[in-house]
Amino acid sequence: MTRLFFLLAFFLIATGGFSQLIPSNGVADSKVVYYALHHVNVYVSSSEFIENATVLIKGDKIEKIGKLISLPQGCVEIDMEGQTIVPSFIELYTNIALPIPNSAGGFRPQLETANKGAYYWNESIHPEVDAANLFQIDAKANENLISMGFGFAVTHVQDGIVRGSGALISLGNENVNKQLISSHAGNFYSFSKGVSSQSYPSSQMGAIALLRQSLYDLSYYQSNKLNQDNSISMDSWARNLHGPSFFKVDEKWEILRANKISKEFGLDFIYIASGNEYANVHELKKILPKLIVPMNFPLAYDVQDPYLARQIPLSDLKHWELAPYNPKYLIDNGLTVALTSAGIESPKTFWKNIRKQVEVGLSVQQVLEALTEIPAKMIGKDGSMGSLQDGKLASFSVFDGNPFDAEVTLLESWQLGERRVLSSTQKNKLLGNFTLIIKGKKYELQVSGTNDKPTGKVYFTQEKMVKKKAVIDTISSDVTITINQADISMAFDFPNENKTGGFQLHGKIKREGQIIEGDALLPDGNWSEWAAIKKQKTETKVTEEKKQGNNTDESPKSWLPNLAFGRNAELQDFPLVIKNTTLWTNEAEGIMENATVVCFAGKIIIVSKNNVVIPPNAIVIDGKGMHLTSGIIDEHSHIAISKGVNEGGQTVTAEVSIADVVNPDDINIYRQLAGGVTAAQLLHGSANTIGGQSALIKLKWGSSPDEMIIPNAPKFIKCALGENVKQSNWGDFNTVRFPQTRMGVEQVFYDGFVRAEAYKKEWNTFLTSKKTENSITPRKDLELEVLCEILSGERKITCHSYVQSEINMLMKVADSMGFTVNTFTHILEGYKLADKMKEHGVGASTFSDWWAYKFEVNDAIPYNAALMNQQGLVVAINSDDAEMGRRLNQEAAKSVKYGGMSEIDAWKMVTLNPSKLLHLDDRMGSLRVGKDADLVLWSDNPLSINSIVQMTVVDGKILFSIEEDKILQTRNKLERARLTAMMLSQNKSSQENQKFKPKRNKHFHCNTIGEEGSELENSH
């Protein structure tokens, strides 16, 4: 009885307190109580390295590590001389041992969730997905992580926006109950919709809005549980919220986007980074997020064919060089960085990239910390894992040398105190030439390939008498070699005694491969002893080329932005003087000859015909013979937008905002600057009736998204009418979504605004009533809040429109709901009802001369702008097109031709008038003291076909100039040449390279659907 009790106690200790009792067949499994590992070099933690130590393990925990420790009796003792112990790494971003979800989508739009059951209404929000429930041991995936040195992982289903909870597992254990350490180790989020086949969301801004709405729904659910329908999704989400939250991003800017949500909802996201954060480090260091950073650095491109290589964007070449520096640059700037193996398939590459981190300048301590202690802290498990201090879990890897110094072999992996031998300590150095002796005969054996998988060739040389002359005759044969630790078997065919026959050899490798001996079965059927002795000198080591020193001064630098024409450094703010030039003031002064403009701290401070005092340090430009204007403002643009200009998943998507997805890495920003554009309204597309909120930006090339957004700008939203919203040109599959006619469009507006009014009333009632215990805070609805802003006039509408009937309709809807439409954009039939528009008080932003692209533009005429202008409307000319956007001066000039507009009026259509439409005319649109220093210097009259932009100034900084452009062109060329040369040498020395994957044309137009620009002809 006592004995039985003892056994039970033993079992409990050995399993480390995981007291799940599994009936065992027969007597319970036997376990070692104590292990003592001797003479081993141990990284106890990232900051403590003990050489020649003893590690005492009890059960699944480290009992003690030290140079001199007393051992209990009855240890299993293992000598690990010369070996290195590294604490098990912790992988936080993986989906091992979990199923990969599939999409079940069809062709037709799917407006509602296909998930049967009491779940959230959107398929991409599934907090109920619980990795622990789905977890099954996946030996192969396990093996790969173990081979890299990992011992723990948090695995989750990598799908959707709210992905569910992850499970913390220990790798390499065959007991599933033991392997699962904790079932709710963290919640996972992303902006990727995943396999959901539901139409909404179809863009990143939609994903952002959906995530925010669902988080509001969650808090509403939590606080009003009693009055709510049950939701399995919300129940699970509420239950799991306490753990850490991980957010997977695909792009550096997404961290800034998610960070806003993190602040809004008090979620402390840990970001699973994308690998290009180095180019955003100056923004990240302001918010100091915790990051899990990948090490799957891009391979060199195949650049041998110059015709193909020239198509690789310079930004991709630069990324190739900078990517390995990503972790270092982040750590150097004070960010908390854990490393992940995500995206790396082979352990060899993993370790190569780890050592690369040391090469580029991180210390071993920093790298190790990022793989162990930091991830442990991130999941709140630093008490038990991440290092090997006394009492922590005995999970570690044993290498036959220091893996941070050179390529070594992983010998053993210990997980929760269980030992697994992965590779023999025997270091077989078989490669080379041997003298093989079988039954007294000497052969030569050449072993090549690798030490694990060698191949061989055997030679026999004899003197032969040919025509009475002695001739040296050599015959040879291939040898197949199989190695199993110290055992080797070899076989070859060889003529023996003039008969061809098989030699089969088996032997033991001795003295690390200097000698091999054993028994051979000869072609004649007899056994014989054999031996092979390595010839000296043959093993000439090819000394590796000296690695480039990690001289930090030579570290590659990211540009601002990290694209062609990005700047090497931020621009300084100097006073700016442009003198002796012709000013198009757009003010009462009209055109001023021989005048001077002075800018200071981003504002115009002097506009004068007289001599002015030039401030110290000022940049002075002589504008003689040139023309200076205020910057062009593009009222309708779709450049600089990430992942989708349309949220086309629903008819009303007022909740989405372009401001959430401004993308500073669009080369078209620079190209528009070169065309004199300084500000733009980035509009949502026209795929639905009430689209999304606008972003009003300045084209600050090299700035962050938030710096580009114009501070305190009025709020705008895009609405749309006609063929796009009724999906007329989207093919026969798209006949599901309401509305499909102009009749329906009117009703969508009324429905939205009526719902908004009710919503407002509900909130007003709540806010003004006395709170009792039973009073319910109404649900926050992001869409209706925005519609309420429209009703109150706080948010202004820019509406995509073509034919007069629909234009008239929206004005009547607005009249009846008590608001005014601010701008009709496109408005190609505006000339037919300019009088009605004037009466309503709406402005117009139109194309100069586009038409004939679809039925509703049949009556579009290039005289439209002039006619509307004659009727006293505020009229702007816009682009809706990245190409046309860079020559809006030409487009404005067309109204001089079509309709005889004066040049001054024509010019205002791309400067002052759009600023009025955007209600920014108090700070932009003309050359007036106090306004923003957004200026363009032209070689000629800006409306002339001969006019070329010489310089574009935004907020007082010269962001484009002809001279600098030439310098940047040369610099781009040299940079490309330098990087290509580096890649060419890699192409030579390595088999590994990647084919260039071109980016598609990412030019959004109004009707572009999906996250990326299509190459289809656009129809605006």
Added chain:
Amino acid sequence: MKRLLFFIAFIMCVMSSSFGQKTLLINGYLHVGNGDVMPTAAIGIIDGKIVSIKNAMTTRYEPSDWDTIIDVEGQHVYPGFVAPNSTLGLTEIDAVRATRDFQDVGEFNPHVRTQIAYNVESNVIETVLTNGVLFAQATPRGGIISGTSSVMFLAGWNWEDATILKDDGIHVNWPPATSGGGWWAEPAPKSINKDYANQKATIEGFFEMSFAYANNKEDDFDQRLEAMIGCFKGKKRVFFHADELQQLLDVIEFCEKYAIKYPVIIGGHDAYLLGARLKDSHIPIMLERVHKLPEFEDEPVDLPYQLPNLLQNQGVLFCLQNQGDMEAMNARNLPFQAGTAMAYGLTEEQAIQAISLSTCQILGIDEKYGSIEIGKSATLFVSQGNALDMRTNKVNLIMRDGKLIENTNFQEDLYLKYKKKYQKN
């Protein structure tokens, strides 16, 4: 201006036919189209042909010698501009399939002809005409050989009447030298087009078959190959649509191999990199759209604007064309694309030449059209100011073979209609 209007009204009555008509166009600033100018010209036109060009300041003329004298003092006289490689007249509303008539089914369609699909009543073509673009090469799209184009006038009672040059050439879409790339959701590696050699061989095979047919004396009839005969006899041009370096080099080689008498490259983005090789091959270029974004991230921002001048400097014969998004309606902006090329290096007259004489040379109609020279057709227009600048391109007079063409379009009609509406109010 009053005088001009008077004349136009007068002419409309008188000149229903140009036969025997003697017209003198005086005092205009003449842009010949070949690079020359004459600031005050007296252009004599008899039977639709230009019979004399003299300096109006130094030459006296006898008013009674002329049936009509049109004084265009202070205005500019240009040869009709040409929009080559265009779907103008073959499409009306891009988004409406029923109105698209430029692409048929099949890979080798040389027998498919645009001439008979050309819609003279197209609302689009009259809006192009009134900007000084008087001709278009109505061009088919799609497949490997899209079909046969024809050069058409942008007005007429029917397609026969509008035809300037029937079946001027076939259009070969050269296979891309690079392939792959997937689509945006699943980018795949881009590499050298592995089928390139094969695709090239397919074209070669077709040309060999056509060549053999052309030399076959037997009277078998093959509709498709019949359409190819002209290519080998110098009666039809072969237009190769190609942009990439690799493609251009292969087209040059192909033209040598098959002794194509009149080859033309359309597109030619990389042509500026080829320099002398292109010039030596005597293959002219119909250059891609000037109003275009750079092809690659680190291409100079203004490269598309510079390309015409780069070719000009290399001595390559080239003209401008406008293929691309909304190309039909956009053809009216061709003069301004030439204008942009002028801002970026071409001289004004070079820019004019790139949309008039050079185009006509490349199309093979320069004997009659493309410049205002003695012996050529009086097919020209008069603009209030510089026709390459948006502000001053105001076409006051259009003439085809000496005959005045109506110079309005429905857009102007709508403008006047609504202008009147507001004046009444």
